[in-house]
Amino acid sequence: MYPPSPREASANTMHSPRSTFDNLDPHKQGRVLEESLQEFAEHGYHQASVNRIVGRLGIAKGSLFQYFGSKEGLFRHLFARALDEIKAPLKAIRDADSGEPFPLRLRRVFVEGAAFARSHPLIWRVYRRMVAQEDFPLRALLLSQVRDEALTYLRELVEGGQARGELRPDADPQAAAFLIEAALDRALTAQDAPLLDAGFGLSSGDEFQRQQRLAALADILSQGLLAPVDISSTGRHAPPHKGDANA
Amino acid sequence: MYPPSPREASANTMHSPRSTFDNLDPHKQGRVLEESLQEFAEHGYHQASVNRIVGRLGIAKGSLFQYFGSKEGLFRHLFARALDEIKAPLKAIRDADSGEPFPLRLRRVFVEGAAFARSHPLIWRVYRRMVAQEDFPLRALLLSQVRDEALTYLRELVEGGQARGELRPDADPQAAAFLIEAALDRALTAQDAPLLDAGFGLSSGDEFQRQQRLAALADILSQGLLAPVDISSTGRHAPPHKGDANA
DNA sequence: CGACGAAGTGACCGGGTGGTCATTCGTATG
């Protein structure tokens, strides 16, 4: 269903000037983008080589520059595409389980996050590199676009839990969000980086084992944030008794 | 002519073949190492430029290669030096507070860790780059040397807490160590990387505020691991007993 | 057919890279 008049298919926030690339056979477009993403994922931005990309694609170097203007332009294009792919599942998680108890929601965040990283390994690798490598071309601008979204969600998750009396009211939501994000980020990274796995086993084992381990991480964090039962400083309402919550 | 008595000052685990560098005026040695470390910290391994290093030092390029043989050799040398500087304070923490209660020890880990990262910013930056960047020359070998040490300590910290009844006996020490390490790593990184600060404020504020925030992170983690009060809605097995632990 | 424009090409450019080595320098010794 391609609408005839507006050829802008995607609702990209980054509008690149119309170029030859848009008129290409979509199949070829796909190949170009995929191979380029692969290169950036494997080598990072600076070590990625345009020569290598065109070599694998079997096209002339001039073509790539005609499409995207520069190496940075190519990277921008890839990022915009990836951003679209990231936003959808993130919104899906956000909306799906707003009624569930906090620990369950947190588990879901970990499991769904891990699933995304596993199903988009290249995007995830490039993202990691951008986070860690300070000299990516548009690092601050691009990263804030995706990180703000995730962090806002996590903060709201915590604040919602506090509002419902599930969580200790005296815990700093910023601190909690920070901690969750740190744990989540490392967990997803560890999935395909045994060196960072810390002997925990996120990079090995079958799907079920991994999910259990992710849940275990989420549970420790939940436990650290749950409303206290016998400790002194509550003062407010007693925590709602939570017999079974999840069926 | 060889020096009459071997002046091997450092007990380096990596023994590089004797070279011109060892005979140099120690002051000059220091300048060379410092400036090189700076370059690697600023630009990472591949983007670091030997030309730039010798430029800043005001020495000929040939000299650097006479000293270290190659860019990689220079990096190895720097790493060996840094490793010595890391191990000492790490052992100091390990031995210092073995009698304190768990939450206090964990706080100390965060605060001391942050202090180290602040007092050795260049080493810390290079370390971060090595962790995140997969194509460092001896990444796996070099990293395992320092990470094993830290992780073993954290795991022992948790197991010790469990043995003394402070911590939930059913928490997986591996999971706990993983979580602590993830939080710690991100906290130290956030100190000088506002982009990763997640609005928490570790990269701003005075020394006292930062320490309080670090302690807050440690406390949430401690709370998540402390002996049970009431495990919640999650479907996991209930903790075996809950009677005594904390009064 | 010829004309035209879009798509595709690859030799070529300036510049930076890690690394080499024949040479010079500095100095302590006989």
Added chain:
DNA sequence: CATACGAATGACCACCCGGTCACTTCGTCG
């Protein structure tokens, strides 16, 4: 002084980089 020898040098090398552009190819019109 002459000799010896390690330290210091920087011109030079092959290589790769991102980027350019005059040119060819191709498809579609009139």
